[in-house]
Amino acid sequence: MSVKLLITVPLLLSAFFSFAQEKSYTQQIEGTKLSFTMQAIPAGEFLMGSKKGKADELPVHRVKLDAFWMATFELTWDLYEPFLYKDYETSHSIVPVPANVDAVTRPTKPYLDMTFGMGKENHPALAMTHYNAIQYCKWLYARTGVFYRLPTEAEWEYACRAGSTSEYTFGDAAAGLADYGWFKENSGGKTHAVGQKKPNPWGLFDLYGNVGEWTYDQYAADFYAANQKGVAINPVAAPSKLYAHVIRGGSYEDTPLDLRSAARLASDPVWKQLDPQIPKSNWWFPEAPFIGMRLVRPVNTPSKAEITAYYDQPVIADY
Secondary structure (H helix, E strand, O other), X not given: OEEEOOOOHHHHHHHHHHHHHHHOEEEEOOOEOOEEEEEEEOEEEEEEOOOOOOHHHOOOEEEEEOOEEEEOOOOEHHHHHHHHOHHHHHHOEOOOOOHHHHOOOOOOOOOOOOOOOOOOOOOEOOOEOHHHHHHHHHHXXXXXXXXXXXXXXXXXXXXXXXXXXXXXXXXXOHXXXXXXXXXXXXXXXXXXXXXXXXXXXXXXXXXXXXXEEEEEEEOOOOHHHHHOOOEEEOOOOOOOOOOOEEEEOOOOOOOHHHHOOOXXXXXXXXXXXXXXXXOOOOOEOOOOOOEEOOOEEEOOOOOHHHHHHHHXXXXXXXX
């Protein structure tokens, strides 16, 4: 199905709801009582970037994307802990853990309380590195047989906008932001259970605030300049370096400016200054309790070789 975002909003929404009713689904994590929901995001075109934001949001350019599914909510501790702790997974499984799942490399146990006292049940998992986030997707693949990954930066903005061209999906003014997300002015300096605010028109919650969300892309301030001619089709800045990667959506400690649909944030090695390990941990950002993740599943499943290449990229030693 192809829906172009340059047509009228009513037509777009009509096409979307037809797509969503047929394709949105619940994913059971095999062998456990855990599940999560995925929202159908239709194929289409949109204008990426903003003339009202920062320099790295320019130039505004046209992007065309294939259809995909995106998780209704940010990944929560409930879904993350079975990957994080093998003994936790065993105790919460209703059948023996399969050998292929047991063989997936797990994170080193953190030396800090990685909830930072902000809450665990239904709260977003946080402070994982980009590598850690991808390895969670690998564990989930072993558990479900379904290829899940991080969204590309373009997919994230497209899903967040949900057909809108304004600074936020609900308009240009930040006055309505408290209805949609947790940020500096209303969060009390902490995360909150997912799904308490209004969803965007495509059924996605907490895109604005709560925790910032990893994308797959390498951050480059001038990346958009390469896509200013014609239409960029499924663009991605494939990561090849440890820093920086793109984070979207802003967090509970950010101001409205950083929660806009087009706003970009880059990961930073200073988020590991407290880490006493040498080399630094590949798994945790002890000074980034504001970073989380959200799952994506492409409609067009990659080949087995492509899936393996995505999950098994060489570890880059931190510094």
